[in-house]
Amino acid sequence: MSWQAAAWLLLGGSTALMFLGLPVAFAFLAINLLGAAIFLGGDAGMMQLARNSVQSVTSFALTPIPLFILMGEVLFHTGLAVKVIDGVERLIRDVPGRLAVIAVVAGTVFSAISGSTIATTAMLGSLMLPVMLARGYHPTIATGPIMAIGAVDMLIPPSALTVLLGSLSGISISKLLVGGIVPGLILSAIFIGYIVLRVRLEPGLAPKTAFEEHHGWRRIRPFLQYVVPLVSIFVVVVGAMIAGWATPTECAALGAFATMLLALLYRSLTVANLVRALRGTAGISGMILFIIVGATTFSQILSFSGASSGLAQLITDLGLPPLAVIAGMMLLLIFLGVFVEQVSMMMITLPIFMPVVQQMGVDLIWFGVMFLICMQLGLLMPPHGLLLMTMKGVSPPQVTMMHIFRAVMPFLLISIVVLALVFLVPAVATWLPNLVG
Amino acid sequence: STATVFVPLHAAAQEVTLRVVSAFAENTTYVKNLEGMIKALNASGKGTLQLNFIGGPKAMPPFEVGNAVRTGVVDIGMSTGAFYTNIMPEADALKLTQIPGPELRKNGAYDLINKIWNEKANMQYLGRVIDFTPFHLYLTKKIDKPDLTGLKIRITPVYRDFFQALGATVVQTAPGEVYTALERGVVDGYGWPIQGIFDMNWQDKTRYRVDPGFYSAEVSLIMNLDKWKALTAAQKDVLMKNVIALENANDSWKKANDDDIKRQAQVGIQVITFDAASAKQYVDKAYDVGWTNLIKASPTYGPQMKKLFSR
Amino acid sequence: MQRLAELYGRLLAGLALAGCAVLLLMMLVICADVLLRNVRIVPGMRGVPWANEVTEYALYFITMLTAPWLLRKGMHIRIDVLLRAIPRWMAWYCEWAVDLIALMCCALIAYYGVMAVLSSHAIGGMVVKVLSVPEWWLLAPLPATFALLAIEVLFRMLRLYAAERGPRTDAVSAA
Numbered sequence: 001m002s003w004q005a006a007a008w009l010l011l012g013g014s015t016a017l018m019f020l021g022l023p024v025a026f027a028f029l030a031i032n033l034l035g036a037a038i039f040l041g042g043d044a045g046m047m048q049l050a051r052n053s054v055q056s057v058t059s060f061a062l063t064p065i066p067l068f069i070l071m072g073e074v075l076f077h078t079g080l081a082v083k084v085i086d087g088v089e090r091l092i093r094d095v096p097g098r099l100a101v102i103a104v105v106a107g108t109v110f111s112a113i114s115g116s117t118i119a120t121t122a123m124l125g126s127l128m129l130p131v132m133l134a135r136g137y138h139p140t141i142a143t144g145p146i147m148a149i150g151a152v153d154m155l156i157p158p159s160a161l162t163v164l165l166g167s168l169s170g171i172s173i174s175k176l177l178v179g180g181i182v183p184g185l186i187l188s189a190i191f192i193g194y195i196v197l198r199v200r201l202e203p204g205l206a207p208k209t210a211f212e213e214h215h216g217w218r219r220i221r222p223f224l225q226y227v228v229p230l231v232s233i234f235v236v237v238v239g240a241m242i243a244g245w246a247t248p249t250e251c252a253a254l255g256a257f258a259t260m261l262l263a264l265l266y267r268s269l270t271v272a273n274l275v276r277a278l279r280g281t282a283g284i285s286g287m288i289l290f291i292i293v294g295a296t297t298f299s300q301i302l303s304f305s306g307a308s309s310g311l312a313q314l315i316t317d318l319g320l321p322p323l324a325v326i327a328g329m330m331l332l333l334i335f336l337g338v339f340v341e342q343v344s345m346m347m348i349t350l351p352i353f354m355p356v357v358q359q360m361g362v363d364l365i366w367f368g369v370m371f372l373i374c375m376q377l378g379l380l381m382p383p384h385g386l387l388l389m390t391m392k393g394v395s396p397p398q399v400t401m402m403h404i405f406r407a408v409m410p411f412l413l414i415s416i417v418v419l420a421l422v423f424l425v426p427a428v429a430t431w432l433p434n435l436v437g
Numbered sequence: 438s439t440a441t442v443f444v445p446l447h448a449a450a451q452e453v454t455l456r457v458v459s460a461f462a463e464n465t466t467y468v469k470n471l472e473g474m475i476k477a478l479n480a481s482g483k484g485t486l487q488l489n490f491i492g493g494p495k496a497m498p499p500f501e502v503g504n505a506v507r508t509g510v511v512d513i514g515m516s517t518g519a520f521y522t523n524i525m526p527e528a529d530a531l532k533l534t535q536i537p538g539p540e541l542r543k544n545g546a547y548d549l550i551n552k553i554w555n556e557k558a559n560m561q562y563l564g565r566v567i568d569f570t571p572f573h574l575y576l577t578k579k580i581d582k583p584d585l586t587g588l589k590i591r592i593t594p595v596y597r598d599f600f601q602a603l604g605a606t607v608v609q610t611a612p613g614e615v616y617t618a619l620e621r622g623v624v625d626g627y628g629w630p631i632q633g634i635f636d637m638n639w640q641d642k643t644r645y646r647v648d649p650g651f652y653s654a655e656v657s658l659i660m661n662l663d664k665w666k667a668l669t670a671a672q673k674d675v676l677m678k679n680v681i682a683l684e685n686a687n688d689s690w691k692k693a694n695d696d697d698i699k700r701q702a703q704v705g706i707q708v709i710t711f712d713a714a715s716a717k718q719y720v721d722k723a724y725d726v727g728w729t730n731l732i733k734a735s736p737t738y739g740p741q742m743k744k745l746f747s748r
Numbered sequence: 749m750q751r752l753a754e755l756y757g758r759l760l761a762g763l764a765l766a767g768c769a770v771l772l773l774m775m776l777v778i779c780a781d782v783l784l785r786n787v788r789i790v791p792g793m794r795g796v797p798w799a800n801e802v803t804e805y806a807l808y809f810i811t812m813l814t815a816p817w818l819l820r821k822g823m824h825i826r827i828d829v830l831l832r833a834i835p836r837w838m839a840w841y842c843e844w845a846v847d848l849i850a851l852m853c854c855a856l857i858a859y860y861g862v863m864a865v866l867s868s869h870a871i872g873g874m875v876v877k878v879l880s881v882p883e884w885w886l887l888a889p890l891p892a893t894f895a896l897l898a899i900e901v902l903f904r905m906l907r908l909y910a911a912e913r914g915p916r917t918d919a920v921s922a923a
């Protein structure tokens with residue numbers, strides 16, 4: 001079979017099955033069976049498929065995925081999140097859209113403790129949205145910032161999806177994690193600027209509300225008591241790596257353990273909420289890992305059939321300048337993000353993108369960080385970006401899907417601007433990882 | 438006629454294409470050498486035999502190459518024994534050879550290997566594509582005797598038992614994390630062949646190399662036994678001529694190793710040597726540990742292999 | 749039948765809970781390895797040499813233990829744009845097609861998984877790292893999981909049969 005026919009069969013077949021409504025993992029598995037029968041050949045090929053599936057998740061590099069998600073879930077289920085929000089709230093004085101600004105700042109803090117965009121969005125959504133709506137905030141200014149900062153969680157380490165991108169693409173995981181920090185912080189800064197400006201222009205969106213002003217010690221105490229220790233988990237984890245105690249992969253376990261230990265010290269950890277956190281983690285990570293079972297083997301069969309190298313060669317032979325190729329890839333990713341969730345996005349594109357990117361010799365960290373921003377866009381993209389669904393799930397009924405779609409638009413545009421910024425000024429992504437080494 | 442003896446009727450004048458996978462990535466020297474061999478073979482084997490290189494770990498997980506060859510999912514694999522010990526423990530013995538491939542071919546070692554590989558793994562052992570390349574211990578801290586107590590060493594299965602026997606605390610990391618692990622002191626050293634640390638950029642974080650080396654880095658070509666048996670004499674001839682040519686070209690590794698030794702000196706990697714007695718003790722321990730474990734796992738073939746593989 | 753489905757659901761939830769325990773243990777093993785490697789608290793204990801491989805196996809077990817439970821909960825994400833765009837009765841028939849494909853897929857993988865287990869058992873394959881484990885022990889959870897998945901697909905079909913004619917409301921995103 002020619003590589004073109006193989007590409008149609010494998011890529012086209014899996015896409016068709018996905019759109020038929022077959023769960024993504026099963027769509028890969030079904031096409032794998034077909035591909036194994038054709039390209040690996042007969043019973044031996046089918047047994048090899050089963051063996052390769054076992055190998056796909058028996059991988060130390062993937063262990064941070066559940067552990068990072070666990071950090072967020074513990075924060076969520078033990079109620080520590082409330083304390084963080086309280087600590088941030090007392091510090092922020094009277095600004096237009098104050099509660100929305102607090103949501104963005106608290107979300108940035110969460111991002112440094114949680115490796116799960118879902119946990120962060122759900123935490124902020126369930127804790128802050130009711131307050132904002134009760135104080136007369138319009139649903140768009142109440143939900144938009146929460147989803148936007150939830151997506152930024154993916155850029156700021158820890159991040160389960162960054163680990164997955166690194167492990168699938170072969171780009172250094174630790175450098176990718178560090179590379180997300182600057183673009184992530186730039187995004188939260190612009191979000192705050194946008195909220196303040198927007199509310200100043202349209203004060204009706206977020207009515208000024210009275211709040212209890214604290215002074216002196218009372219003002220900073222919750223911040224010092226809760227926010228600083230929790231954020232220092234991040235410092236401890238990075239410190240353990242720098243001090244030579246643990247490899248970057250092992251740090252994820254230290255981080256999850258430290259989060260539990262802190263929750264225990266605050267007397268917020270109970271057997272019941274620990275089990276809830278573990279069950280939440282097992283659900284999200286089991287779902288991701290099960291897709292990996294199907295998708296890793298899919299990409300092996302794609303490669304085995306010659307389709308990967310054929311497609312990569314085809315792109316290279318076009319002779320386009322590297323910047324144009326990269327731009328094309330980013331546009332394709334944004335387009336895919338409308339239909340496909342993040343794990344499948346990586347699984348479908350990386351086997352074809354990576355050989356091309358490596359051959360062109362572009363900076364892999366730069367490419368990886370832009371890939372992350374594209375996935376972050378996908379999280380927010382109507383009609384079924386993950387965080388839009390998460391938001392809808394924790395919202396009271398008066399918030400409609402239309403509110404959520406409208407709310408996310410400005411933040412999508414801001415993210416696209418930052419993507420363009422990284423594209424034009426690669427140092428935004430590469431400066432910090434190169435500095436840290 | 439004589440022709441029918443060698444050429445089964447159905448295969449007469451038929452060209453056979455065999456599928457080849459590698460357990461090593463496309464940019465490694467092994468694969469480049471292999472691709473050179475495949476090119477030569479395909480030129481000389483027109484109408485008889487052709488090789489089709491499918492790819493590396495992207496197409497087949499490295500630890501599955503052995504099984505894929507055993508079951509005939511692919512015809513030929515390039516792998517190292519440590520990657521298919523899950524099929525038979527004897528695969529691990531190939532690192533313990535102290536005699537070059539061409540000599541092993543003559544002294545009966547290859548016959549023994551093929552007896553075992555045929556019987557236990559449904560494989561034909563074709564030949565060796567790296568030779569004369571010992572493993573070394575690389576360190577960030579100085580030692581003055583063969584004792585690794587208190588040191589954390591990054592290991593692979595090839596020399597885990599040896600370093601543990603020397604008292605090391607062993608650490609497993611992904612290859613991509615070794616650099617950071619060395620930089621931060623998560624590990625104090627690692628084992629690697631004399632050649633190749635520059636490919637990983639580890640020279641920046643390496644201060645010492647311990648001489649002498651031990652064991653012999655091994656990468657070989659293995660073939661599915663049924664496919665091997667189905668080849669005609671002419672096809673086997675084309676294949677083996679090219680494999681043996683590649684094996685004989687292994688002398689080039691000596692030069693590559695010398696170049697790397699010079700480069701290591703240039704970037705300031707110091708050589709730690711022991712006195713003659715300690716050095717002998719160090720190397721002997723490596724082989725003792727290796728053979729003891731192997732003979733424990735394979736009481737039948739272990740002693741036979743030891744006899745033919747050792748000087 | 750209702751009762752049977754309920755019991756089966758409880759079995760799947762129990763397996764998922766076991767997966768949670770594996771997750772917690774995996775975290776503790778890595779932490780213990782890091783701690784013992786760097787601090788001499790237990791005499792003679794220098795790290796946990798088998799931590800790395802046990803962690804790898806743990807990740808695989810977590811995946812296998814949770815997958816059937818996730819199917820019961822409708823948490824294996826999918827794309828439902830098309831199902832929402834077409835008439836509801838048509839989407840209902842699509843769900844049948846999807847279930848049939850999933851059933852076939854799970855049954856085939858379970859079958860070939862068993863074959864792979866038998867093949868490995870026949871040659872006595874061992875995975876030798878710090879620990880020595882018969883290879884078939886590591887291969888066996890895969891067909892077991894897919895057998896459980898195949899059974900759950902059958903229960904899903906029963907639920908679909910009983911349901912109103914339209915698309916399911918399974919998860920469409922996550923991560």
Ligand code: NA
Pocket residue numbers: 055056057058059
């Ligand atoms: Na693996």
Ligand code: NA
Pocket residue numbers: 110111112113114115116152153154155156157158159
């Ligand atoms: Na994060």
